[in-house]
Amino acid sequence: MVDAGERTGGPAVGGAGASPAEVLMGMVWGCTVSAAVTAAATLGIADCLAAGALDSTDVAEQAGTHPDATRRLLRALGALGLVAEESADRFALTEVGELLRSDVPGSFRSAAKVFGDETLWQGARGMVHSVRTGQTAFGHFMGADLFDHLRGDGAAHAEFNDAMGQASRTVVPALVGHVDFAPYRTVVDIGGGDGTLLAGVLRAYPGLRGVVFDTADGVAAAGATLRAAGVADRATVRTGDFFAGVPEGGDLYVLKNILHDWDAPRCVRILARCREAIAARGRLLIVAQVLPDTAAPGQGVPSHLNDLTMLVNLGGRERTGAEYRALLAEGGFEVIAVDAIPGSGGFSAVYAVPH
Ligand SMILES: C[S@@+](CC[C@H](N)C(=O)[O-])C[C@H]1O[C@@H](n2cnc3c(N)ncnc32)[C@H](O)[C@@H]1O
Structure with missing residues (x-):
């Protein structure tokens, strides 16, 4: 890994001082940035560099990829700041690139694979369709909703769960630092996936019990x-259909990144099931990327982009x-x-x- 002074790299495309055209085209080329990072994650490029700097031919040999194409990918990753070309054709991971390794605590490899892969791209490539019709592009191309599609493929679902858990890892410490869970006895995490949130909350609150509820x-x-x-x-761990x-018996029901997956009638059905199960003095805690009331440059960008991701995929x-x-x-x-938070x-x- 290169030292901190070499790691910064700056914005991927259209950085500070960019002209309006550069800003616009930087956004347009965002799809290629995503594709390059997802390719690096999928091909295990960072794992090849885990032990130290390598020439591109050695990376290609380890990854089983085409040598010249691998060199071009590595150089693009160098421009993006995920690797550093330490000397001609010799590449080392940067601090950001380290996160693509599969064997490091805090790895984001699954998230980088899943959020830019061919499955979720089915939604993104159909943005025009979704904006024209209000319908999901994912359903248009795949003939099923995302969760039905995953249900048929255990390996893809496992990778999706892992990606969700990795994405949650950045949120959970902030959540347990901000929300006081001490007044509760049993927290039920509805759609809690791989248990990352519940594990973080129970670790921080030794007096608390918890249930993670999701499909099998x-x-x-x-x-x-x-x-x-x-x-x-x-x-x-409980399985079922929300x-x-x-599950009954909780005094705090948590829904993180659940209601955003569904339209209003289906959210109301989930909420009605929570309403039936919750103790009279219980509470609901929705953890969500709440949209700003009005759009302003640079504000709430993840929330707005997630809103479009939900439009096209689910x-x-x-x-x-x-609206909440x-x-x-x-x-x-x-x-x-x-x-x-x-x-x-x-x-x-x-x-x-x-x-
Ligand atoms: C966007 S993920 C969020 C996972 C987790 N709460 C998080 O924030 O990382 C949505 C979760 O809802 C679960 N889910 C989808 N349909 C469900 C259903 N009908 N019943 C229970 N869980 C469901 C999925 O399996 C998935 O774990």
Whole structure:
């Protein structure tokens, strides 16, 4: 790995001082940036460089890739700041590039593979279709919704769960630092996937018990996550369909990145199931990228881009605070507060009580 002075790199395309045309074209070429990073993750390029700098031919040999094409990818990754070309045709990982290794704590390799791969690209390539029709491009091209598609492919679902867990890892420390879980006895994480959130919360609050609830494919890795975190004795893994019912007995129900997957009628069904299960004095905690009330340059960019990702892939949406209030009211809850979670990359906590 190269030292800190060489790592910075700056913005990928159209950096500070760029002309309007450069800014625009930098956005247009964003798809190629995503494709290059996803290719590097998929091909295991960072793992090849884990032990130190290599020539591109050695990387190609280890990765089983075409030598000249590999050199061109490495040089593009060099321009993007993921590797540094230390001397002619010799490449080392930067601090950012290290995150693409599969064997480091805090790896984002699965996230980099999944969020730019051919499956999710089915939605992105159909943005025009979605904006014209309001329908999901993913369904248009694949004939199924994303979760139905994943259900048929255990390996793809496992990678998706891993990617979600990796994405959550940046949010969970900020969440447990911001939300006070001490007043609760049992937290139920609805659609909790690989258990990353529940593991983080239980580790931070030794008096708390928890349940992670998801489909059988969704929770496949949760037991291992909870055991690795040393909290399995206070946690239960439950499987089911949140449109049909959710586990009873919790006094805090958490929905992180769940309601944004679905349109309003389906969100209301999930909320109604939570309303049936929740204790009378229980609380709901929605962890979501709440949209700003109005769009402004540079503000809420992840929320707005996620909103489009939901449009093309799932028919869901990100929502403003007012939209959450209206949606939760329909599902039997009253929102009592919406506050930003500092250091979470744009997530907010929406607190609600049964009404
Ligand atoms: C966008 S992921 C969010 C995962 C996790 N909460 C997080 O933030 O990382 C949505 C989750 O909902 C789960 N899910 C989808 N449909 C479901 C259903 N009908 N019943 C229960 N869980 C479901 C998926 O398996 C997946 O784990």
